[in-house]
Amino acid sequence: MGPWLRPGSRDIAVSEVNTDNEYYHDRVVKMLVMCSILWAVAAMAAGVYVAAELVWPTIDFGQPWLSFGRLRTLHTNGIVFGFGVSALMGTAFYSVQRTCHVPLFLPKLAWFTAIAWQLGVLLGGLSLLAGMNAGKEYAELEWPFDIAITIVWVCFAIVFFGTIGHRRIKPIYVSNWFYGGLIIVIAMLHIGNSLAMPATLFKSYSLFAGAQDAILQWWYGHNAVGFLLTGGFLGMMYYFLPKQAERPIWSYRLSIIAFWAFTYSYIWAGPHHLHFNSIPDWVQSLGMVMSLILLAPSWATMINGIMTVSGAWQKLRTDPALKFIVLSLAFYGLATFEGPMMAIKSVNVVSHFTDWTIGHVHSGALGWNALITFGTFYYLVPRLVGRELHSVKLANIHFWLALAGTMLYILAMWGAGVSQGLLWLSLDEFGELRYSFRDIMASMPPYYLLRLFAGLIFLSGTILMAFNLFKTISGAKTIQVRPPAVHGAGVSS
Amino acid sequence: MSGLGLHKKLEENTGLLIFGILFVSSIGGLVQVLPSLFQESLETATENTTVYSPLELMGRDIYIREACSVCHSQQIRPLLAEVERYGPYSRAGEFVYDRPFLWGSKRTGPDLHRIGGKYSDEWHRLHMTNPRDVVPKSIMPAYPWLGNREANARGDIGKRLTALQKLGHPYSDEDIANSTAAVEGKTELDALISYLQKLGTAYGHGDKP
Numbered sequence: 001m002g003p004w005l006r007p008g009s010r011d012i013a014v015s016e017v018n019t020d021n022e023y024y025h026d027r028v029v030k031m032l033v034m035c036s037i038l039w040a041v042a043a044m045a046a047g048v049y050v051a052a053e054l055v056w057p058t059i060d061f062g063q064p065w066l067s068f069g070r071l072r073t074l075h076t077n078g079i080v081f082g083f084g085v086s087a088l089m090g091t092a093f094y095s096v097q098r099t100c101h102v103p104l105f106l107p108k109l110a111w112f113t114a115i116a117w118q119l120g121v122l123l124g125g126l127s128l129l130a131g132m133n134a135g136k137e138y139a140e141l142e143w144p145f146d147i148a149i150t151i152v153w154v155c156f157a158i159v160f161f162g163t164i165g166h167r168r169i170k171p172i173y174v175s176n177w178f179y180g181g182l183i184i185v186i187a188m189l190h191i192g193n194s195l196a197m198p199a200t201l202f203k204s205y206s207l208f209a210g211a212q213d214a215i216l217q218w219w220y221g222h223n224a225v226g227f228l229l230t231g232g233f234l235g236m237m238y239y240f241l242p243k244q245a246e247r248p249i250w251s252y253r254l255s256i257i258a259f260w261a262f263t264y265s266y267i268w269a270g271p272h273h274l275h276f277n278s279i280p281d282w283v284q285s286l287g288m289v290m291s292l293i294l295l296a297p298s299w300a301t302m303i304n305g306i307m308t309v310s311g312a313w314q315k316l317r318t319d320p321a322l323k324f325i326v327l328s329l330a331f332y333g334l335a336t337f338e339g340p341m342m343a344i345k346s347v348n349v350v351s352h353f354t355d356w357t358i359g360h361v362h363s364g365a366l367g368w369n370a371l372i373t374f375g376t377f378y379y380l381v382p383r384l385v386g387r388e389l390h391s392v393k394l395a396n397i398h399f400w401l402a403l404a405g406t407m408l409y410i411l412a413m414w415g416a417g418v419s420q421g422l423l424w425l426s427l428d429e430f431g432e433l434r435y436s437f438r439d440i441m442a443s444m445p446p447y448y449l450l451r452l453f454a455g456l457i458f459l460s461g462t463i464l465m466a467f468n469l470f471k472t473i474s475g476a477k478t479i480q481v482r483p484p485a486v487h488g489a490g491v492s493s
Numbered sequence: 494m495s496g497l498g499l500h501k502k503l504e505e506n507t508g509l510l511i512f513g514i515l516f517v518s519s520i521g522g523l524v525q526v527l528p529s530l531f532q533e534s535l536e537t538a539t540e541n542t543t544v545y546s547p548l549e550l551m552g553r554d555i556y557i558r559e560a561c562s563v564c565h566s567q568q569i570r571p572l573l574a575e576v577e578r579y580g581p582y583s584r585a586g587e588f589v590y591d592r593p594f595l596w597g598s599k600r601t602g603p604d605l606h607r608i609g610g611k612y613s614d615e616w617h618r619l620h621m622t623n624p625r626d627v628v629p630k631s632i633m634p635a636y637p638w639l640g641n642r643e644a645n646a647r648g649d650i651g652k653r654l655t656a657l658q659k660l661g662h663p664y665s666d667e668d669i670a671n672s673t674a675a676v677e678g679k680t681e682l683d684a685l686i687s688y689l690q691k692l693g694t695a696y697g698h699g700d701k702p
Contacts, residue, residue, distance in 0.1 A: 054601070057624075057632045068634045069560030135557040135593045165507045172504045177514075184511060185518045192522075199656035200649050203554065207660070210588025211535040214596055219526045227518075256500050263514060267521030276570035277596060278585040280532070286525055353566055353600040420600075425574045433577050437603045442630040 023480045024097045025104040028114050030384045030478050032090030033377060035118050036083050037466050040370070043078025044459045046071055051452040055445060065129040073128045073140050079365060080138065080228065082121040087373045088232045089114060089156065092179040094380065095239035096163045099173035101483045105162030113155040120148055132202050136217050138224055139193050143204040146194040153190070157183045168483070174255045178235030181263055185227040193220035211279050215271065222270035229369055230336075231262065234301055237325070240376045241305055244322045245315065250307035254300055261297035265290050272343035275352060284345070291343030298336035305329045320395035324375025327403060331367025335360065350425065355447070356417025359410050366406040366458060374402065374465055381469045385476035394468045398461040405458025409451055416447035539586035541695040544662050545688070547672040548679055550653060551644045552688025555681050556595070559636065566597035567606040567692065580607035581696050590662055602633055607693035617686045639682040650676055 050072045053059055060066040093110060097103055104110050124141045132142045141149070160183055164172055193216055196204035206213050242249055249255055271279065271287030306329055309315075315322050338360050342351045351357060382389050389395060419440070426434040503513050529535060545553055556562070569575050571582040583606050588594055612620075616627060621639055624631040644650075650672045658664045676684065 053634070054632055057634055060634050062635060062637045064559075064638055067559065067636070069563050072563050073560050131558040133558055133560055135560075135562065135595065137598060140560075161507055161511065170505055171501075172507070172510060177504070177510065180510060181514050181518070184514045188515070188518070188522075197656045197660050199653045200647070203649070203653065205653075205656050205660060206593040208530060208592070209536065209660075210591045210594050211585040212530050212532070213592065213594040215526055215529045217594070219522055253497070256497070260517060263517045264520065267518055268525055271525070273598060274596075276572065277568050278583045278588065279535075280529065283525060283529060290521070349570075349572065352570075353598065353604075355599075357598065424578070424600075425572065427574060427577075431573070433574060437578065438628060438630065441602070441632070444632075 022103050023482055024094075025107045025110060026094065026384055026481065027478045028104070028107070028110050029090045029094045029380075030473070032086050032093070032114050033380060033384070034470075034473070035114075036086035036090060036373070037377070037469060039078055039082030039086060039121065040373075040462050041459070041466050043075055043082055044455070044462055046075040046078060048452065048455040048459050050075055051448065051455050054448045055452055064131065070129050070131065070133075073133065074125050076138060077128060077140065078121070078125055080224070081124070083373070084229065084232075084369060085117065086114075086121075087376070088179070088182065088228070088236065089117065091236050091240070091376060091380070092160060092182075095175050095235075096160055096179065097483070099169065099176060099239065100163055100167030101169050102163060102166050103483065105159055105166055109155050110159045113152055113159060116148070116152045116155070120145065120152060134194075134196065134204060134206070136193065136206070136213075136220075138221050139190075139217070142202060143194070143196055143198050144201065146190070146196075150187070150191060150194075153183070153187055157187065173239075174249065174252075174259065175235045175237075175239035177259050178231050178238060181259075182227050182232035182235065185223060185231070185263075185267075189220045189223050189227070193217060211277075214274055214277065215279055215283065218270035218273040219267070220270075222273060223267055225364070226262075226266035226269070229364060230266070230298075230332075233369055233372055234262075236372055236376055237301075237305055237329070240372075240379055241325050241329075242308055244319070244325060244375070244379050245309045245312040247308050247312050250304050250310070254304050258297045258300035258304065262294075262301070265294045265297065269294055269343065272348065275343075275345050275348040288343050288345055292340045295337065295340045299333060302329055302333045302336070305332075320392060320399055321375045321378035323396075323399050324371050324378065324402070327399075328368050328371035328375060331363055331371065331406065335364040335368055338363065350421035351417060352421075354417035354420040354424075355413045355444075356421060359413025359417055362413065363406070363410045366402070366409060370458075370462075371402055371406075374398070374462075377465070377469060381472050384478055385473055386479035387472055387476050390468050390471035394464050398464045398468070401457050401461030401464070405454050405456075405461060408454035408457065412447045412450035412454060416444055416451075419443070419447075535585050536589050537586055538589045539584055539695055542587050542589060543695075544590050544657075544664060545691065547650050547654060547668075547675040548644065548684050549688045549691050550657075551650060551676055551679075551681075552684035552686065553595075554653070555639070555644075555685050556688060557593075561605075562595045562597040564597075564599060564601035564633070565603070565605045566600050567604065568596035569604055569606050575604075579604045580693065583693075584696065587693070587695050590657075592657070592660065602631075605689070605692055607696075609690045609692040609694040614686050614690065617689060618682060621682055621685065636682075639685060640680055642681045644679045644681050644684040645673065645676045648673070 050068055053068050093104060124145050128140060133140045134142050164176060195207040198204040208216055268290035269287055271283045272291045275284050309326055341347055378395055423435050423440045428434045503509050569579045569582045576582055620627050621636045623635045624633040651669050654664050654669045654672050
């Protein structure tokens with residue numbers, strides 16, 4: 001039995017020296033984790049369904065809400081804002097207490113944040129199915145939701161930074177820089193990109209038009225990926241990987257350099273989504289160069305993570321949680337290498353508008369975001385309820401399903417995407433188009449069928465996890481953990 | 494060691510850390526995005542670019558509602574193959590009345606920027622109602638409900654034009670007053686088709702690419 005099977009033992013042991021009658025607020029963490037799991041299953045199921053619609057286009061049965069455009073938008077929003085943000089909120093609340101040795105600041109506001117966010121995702125999702133759509137990718141929710149999101153996000157910030165402000169440990173731990181970056185930068189991006197003129201309660205028009213709107217949108221869109229799906233989850237990595245590996249972070253200095261370089265350079269990379277589009281050339285070129293530079297801080301963090309596990313490799317044999325987290329770092333490395341490559345204009349000319357982009361997104365979303373979250377949940381849930389994981393065997397099966405699903409998905413989309421990109425551009429010896437769009441499209445079903453299969457494999461793994469974790473939780477109470485006593489370490493701020 | 498010294502201050506002071514993140518993450522936007530938002534050439538219409546008529550605007554909003562841009566781009570890149578396939582490449586000045594822009598990021602179906610005038614209204618009617626009646630291997634969803642719904646069922650076309658007028662689109666008060674009559678009796682399918690038929694027509698197929 002590995003040490004990870006003794007949930008909470010460390011926390012409890014340390015807590016005995018604390019004489020204050022205060023406890024970490026972990027019930028709100030548990031609620032967020034459970035919601036995140038439910039969103040994962042629901043939004044991945046929606047993803048599988050839209051994948052099936054691309055093979056059998058009539059299975060929307062003429063129902064507007066089942067139609068591809070609406071359901072696909074629900075899929076992306078459900079994954080990013082339901083599964084992703086709930087997991088980030090939950091793990092941020094869990095780790096910020098433990099790295100600051102203090103319970104959450106304004107716990108009732110934390111509960112409000114958690115519940116209001118879930119309501120927002122639910123009602124927002126329904127509004128998308130009903131056809132309320134602002135028309136900007138990953139920012140589709142209409143203006144009433146945009147305002148609600150801003151309010152909840154400010155509450156999130158107050159709870160998070162308030163907790164840090166009351167900390168009993170002088171230095172702010174690195175995971176909190178990343179979670180903090182997530183909160184601050186996403187607020188800036190969301191407010192900037194959502195500026196709009198309402199026409200009715202259900203419809204608004206963007207404050208900017210055409211090319212300017214496009215530049216603003218990809219400043220938002222790319223950095224939502226940057227500071228939410230990359231930075232936010234790096235915060236998760238910096239807390240849960242060292243805990244699980246029982247090793248300190250390999251290089252403190254590298255984590256500093258990588259954090260600030262990441263925060264500085266990510267913002268510039270958005271225009272690589274608009275290569276050869278009707279925006280100024282200098283904006284495109286700058287976007288490309290900064291995307292290439294971004295490879296350095298991205299990989300610096302990956303190296304820091306991998307080296308942290310170094311020396312604890314034997315744990316990978318017995319510890320499914322650590323396996324997920326380490327594999328997620330490998331996919332993080334793959335996706336953050338592929339991204340800069342696709343940002344090179346001469347590569348982008350082939351990859352843009354194709355399924356290659358979809359493959360790239362999923363090597364990040366499945367391989368990195370989902371896997372590190374799964375690993376973190378396998379670590380976290382037993383500790384939250386003071387029980388062993390219901391079944392280590394099921395977790396191991398989940399690991400292989402998740403890996404197989406991700407690999408097959410990426411392969412299918414590489415095949416489809418590279419074919420599309422090359423065939424669209426293919427000219428014969430007279431300079432005439434060699435293939436019609438229809439013929440190229442008609443050759444896609446094998447790839448789309450493989451992608452559907454891959455999605456099903458991945459989804460079935462997620463369902464196994466949901467079963468496993470709910471079995472672990474069911475009937476158990478959240479255990480109460482006290483902050484450890486801290487001797488002689490005052491706080492300066 | 495001054496770098497680590499500076500960082501010691503940042504990581505021991507919540508306010509400084511928040512400010513540091515905000516400052517460092519703003520630079521890119523201030524240098525690269527903000528100037529573009531005030532660049533006049535990006536908001537100057539090309540010679541023949543006009544605002545959408547009430548019916549076309551309704552059609553555009555239906556295009557957004559059904560998230561057509563998830564599968565169709567409206568952006569022809571200046572590449573030989575694209576210009577041959579779709580027509581003259583897209584100019585920034587053609588999109589100045591597009592709120593939001595609908596360039597898209599994926600072509601599961603073909604680009605639509607120059608779709609206007611390529612097919613007849615009747616072809617679009619058949620295609621929207623069941624794409625496989627005209628393109629046998631198409632994987633596009635059918636939109637049978639568009640033909641049964643009134644374009645202005647909510648009666649808010651005037652409000653839509655008013656919002657755009659506030660944003661500087663050259664609609665006259667008279668245009669807004671007459672907008673309800675302009676879409677009277679039209680279905681959502683009529684509106685969508687009229688939008689598609691306008692797309693990209695500011696720059697003709699006869700013009701130089």
